[in-house]
Amino acid sequence: MKTLFVSLLLLATTYSYCQYDFSKLDDWMEDNTAKMGGRAYLILYKDGKIVYSHSANEMSRRQKLVGRVLARRQGKTADTEDYTVSSKQPIASCSKWLSAALVMTxxxxxxxxxSDTVGRFLPALSASGKGNITISECLSHTTGIKPPPLKESLEDMRGMNSMDDAINAIAALPMEGEHGKVFHYSNAGLQIAGAVIEKISGKSFGQLFAERIAQPLHMKHSDFGTGKVALPAGGANSTPEDYTNFLVMILNKGVFNGKRILSENSITEMQANRVTKDVRVAYAPAEAGDFGYGFGEWVMEKNSAGQSVAVTSPGLFGSFPWIDNDRKYTGFLMTFYLKNDGRNERYKDLKKQVDKCLK
Known part of the structure; x- marks a missing residue:
């Protein structure tokens, strides 16, 4: 199956290079890769096929040295090879899109x-006065909960022994405003939603993801790790090939390879902007710029009617998945770096270049 996919990828890419002029996009990759950790892979899908697949490697000596040091600390061997369609990496907040889709199943x-309130499933949240938060608010970061800084939050969650422990920790957090009225981009809401579907199903979040998303979408190399507690907001690992399959399903209004994974209504709900004028933004990452937010995904562009044209869910390490509903294509840029200066402008510029190529 892997050999067949690679063969089809090569054939489709060769054909599409004849159909489209990607020379400016190749130049963009070469010009920007050094600023994005030294390695990048970009894959585009349109009209039922992969139309672009390009890997760039501009790793400096320093970047390679840092990579070796980090790998050594983790007891691993440093990887400085070119990214490929099957390169597997932690995708950080790109996970949120996957997790929101899982909840929507x-x-x-x-x-x-x-509209279900979380206290119905998680008594610890009711006991702390947070029981009236809704599932919708969990998926859109409007719980009103004030989380600790991201690094501290991740360290706390990784130290948990069970999902119940994670929920008890969230229950103890203060509120910074009324639920539904404050937007704070964080891990808390999706962690709560993940705990809810575990309670409903009696299965672990990782098992649910495998059964309901990864397997039907042929995402054979995607998972939420092996930790004691899954991190729905940022704990997934994936590949360009796998994540593209997910994007294709979203682009096709919930259908993949003729099989319905999500209802069209769920896709619409996920892409509806919840950061309206009556919602105060307590925190949004700089790379989000002026984007709106739906369920697990940012609203990158809207049309005159306020409908989502382009949606995305970029991650802390720089990977950038997106869908353009008007031009009917998907894109996934895999990178791994932490310096986020200029990311929002870079994302917009990349999409602009792709839009020109696929016009």
Whole structure:
């Protein structure tokens, strides 16, 4: 199957290079890769096929040295080879899109409603006065909960022994405003939503992701790790090939290879901007710029009617997945770096270059 995919990828890319002029996009990759950790891979899908697949490697001696040091600390061997369609990396907040889709499968089945309050499933949150937060608010970062800084939050979650421990820790956090009225981009809401679907199903979050998203989408190399507690907001690992399959499903209104994974209504709900004028933004990462937010994804562009044209869910390490609903294509840029200066402008510029190529 892997050999067949690679063969089809090569054939499709060769054909598409004849159909489109990607020379400016090649130049963009070469010009920007050094600023994005030294390695990057960009894959584009349109009209039922991969139309662009390009890997760039501009790693400096310093970047290679840092990579070796970090790998040594983790007891691993440093990887400085070119990214490929099957390169597997932690994707940080790109995970949020996957997790929101997973929660929406329960909504589609009628086992959960977006208006359900979390106290119905998680008594610890009711006991701390947070029981009236809704599933919709969990998916859109409008719980009103004030989380600790990201690094501290991740360290705390990784130290948990169970999902119940994670929820007890979130229950103890202060509120910074009324739920539904404050937007704070964080891990808390999706962690709560993840705990809810575990309670409903009696299965672990990782198992649910494998059964409901990864397997039907042929995402054979995607998972949420092996830790004691899954991190729905940022704990996934994936590959360009796998994540593209997910994006194709979203682009096709919930259908992949003729099989419905999500309802069209769920796709619409996920892409509806929840950061309206009556919602105060307490925190949004700089790389998000002026984007709106739906369920697990940023609204990057809207049309005159306010409908989502382009949606995305970039991660802390720089990977950038997106969908353009008007031009009917998907894109996934895999990178791994932490310096986020100029990322929002870089994302917009990359999309602009792709839009020109695919016009």
């Amino acid at each position: 329960f909504v589609d089945e009628g086992k959960l409603s977006l």
